[in-house]
Amino acid sequence: MSSRDKILQAVKNNQPEHTMLPSLEGLSDMPDTLEDYKRVVEGLGAIVEEVNSEADELAALDKHLPDRLRMIDARSSIQREWIHEDPHSLEDVDVAIVEGQWAVAENGAVWLTEKDMQVRALPFICQHLILVISRERILATMHEAYEKIGSPENGFGVFIAGPSKTADIEQSLVLGAHGAKSLLVLVKP
Template structure:
């Protein structure tokens, strides 16, 4: 049988066109639930602190990350005195001794605790993965209900060249079905859920 006859037979036996499913049933109206978002993050092994001012971050870091020495904070108001700009390095090696990175998140997803991060915020893609501990600041008003809402409304037209959802600390249970945190990324995730005072 020739190539042309095979292709002709395939073309002749194409299934009928079907309308795409209506996905609007998955859409939610209104904002996501910060309490549900918090519950999922904590279930995944992370911790959430609700703050009304960035000034609260410093005391929380001192209490919960007392051993952190090399701290990068991508926005100075998160942690005054921390490193805000990194020295030039080769392939991210300048980050290998970072104890804690504090970075902004664009938004969070209530149904699974995922936080959307892009290279617009972090510039160096390796930072959230190579740091020993990761803290993300996200506004409570920027919580969406579902991943469908996240894709349909927030990242349908992404502005950066790189984006990733981060949900909880790095973990795996592949080895002897034993849960290991920090297997291939940050050992812990802290979320500062920011709600400014009215």
């Protein structure tokens, strides 16, 4: 038996006993309410609007982004030609609208998959990002979100919380440093 095999056998023979993971229940007292989610998201520099219809969505867009130019709605089954374009051709996207799967009250994050955004670069290359989430899909904690997500079937997923920002250079806050300059979350019933 080689030295390598002896070491590996010793490691295998001296494994600790398997134990159950501790329960995460009661770890956080963060409620999963819209009010708590809104407070956290707005603290990150984003805006949250409640909408009940497509007309409400349009009114929110007109209110917050009246000068929008090229807009892509990843939820739409119409105008899908941009999906097969080179992601670099999306550099002039002013507004992107993406449906989120889950929202997390403790940190304001919204879970998106490649299926939701159609092109991975879309939520990062646009100037202004609009995330749409259903009110009943707001969870209290990331632990709950990971339980809901399980193992992603789409291969790529990302949590997005707040507009892109950094304060690395001379501690000056810069919005849109490596992603969207603004985030508007539309919460539907």
